[in-house]
Amino acid sequence: TQSTRPQRLLHAVQKNATRGDPRSVVKAIDNFCRQKEWAMNVGDEKGCILDSVVSEVNPVTVLELGTYCGYSTVRIASLLPPRAKIITLEFNPDYAKIARQVIAWAGLEDKIQVVEGPSGEWIPKMKEQFGVKTFDLVFLDHWKDRYLPDTKLLEDCGLLRKGTILLADNVICPGTPDYLEYVRNSPRYKSQYFKSHLEYTKAEDGLEKSVFLG
Numbered sequence: 001t002q003s004t005r006p007q008r009l010l011h012a013v014q015k016n017a018t019r020g021d022p023r024s025v026v027k028a029i030d031n032f033c034r035q036k037e038w039a040m041n042v043g044d045e046k047g048c049i050l051d052s053v054v055s056e057v058n059p060v061t062v063l064e065l066g067t068y069c070g071y072s073t074v075r076i077a078s079l080l081p082p083r084a085k086i087i088t089l090e091f092n093p094d095y096a097k098i099a100r101q102v103i104a105w106a107g108l109e110d111k112i113q114v115v116e117g118p119s120g121e122w123i124p125k126m127k128e129q130f131g132v133k134t135f136d137l138v139f140l141d142h143w144k145d146r147y148l149p150d151t152k153l154l155e156d157c158g159l160l161r162k163g164t165i166l167l168a169d170n171v172i173c174p175g176t177p178d179y180l181e182y183v184r185n186s187p188r189y190k191s192q193y194f195k196s197h198l199e200y201t202k203a204e205d206g207l208e209k210s211v212f213l214g
């Protein structure tokens, strides 16, 4: 039976990356996507912007919306202090299965909790299920039509605090116009655009960094 792209990406990690070395996992995925098959990881160019935001925020509790194969999950977790944790939500069970194996190869299972299911259903359960008070950093990288409703849900569930950073991928390509309009015009956010390129291509894309003002 034919393998899937996420399965081929996982095999590239297991072949080319060193167990327990997160940066070698990130490099192996980027090489696979540049040399073999494009895949929708945040990639190295936007990934460096992600790294700088993570290092600046030094978050203890991170929420990632959209795990895919775990590339950005591993990238973020490799920069976190010892007790810090990431909860990453993935709707697609096949993606979640691959992501768990990529995360295990990187040796980061203790920092990362992969949760399967719709973000709209899981966000209201964060406090009771995972003992989360508020998130220090939210990385939005799931589905463009869910960025705005999930952001409003995070607000309504009291999961954002004064200073929480929202970092959103793909605000240009595929594009999240309603989300951009909201965070750029709402008095409750201070927003900043980081121009970059769609992973592994020359097309424009970028990350939007928004601080929740409370």
Ligand SMILES: COCc1ccccc1-c1cc(O)c2[nH]cnc(=O)c2c1
Pocket: 040, 041, 042, 066, 141, 142, 143, 144, 169, 170, 173, 174, 198, 199
């Ligand atoms: C399935 O579309 C793939 C694609 C095709 C063309 C342009 C962009 C994208 C793209 C790029 C990304 O970084 C993405 N990140 C998260 N969820 C996405 O759906 C997503 C889509």
Ligand SMILES: [Mg+2]
Pocket: 040, 041, 042, 141, 169, 170
């Ligand atoms: Mg993306």
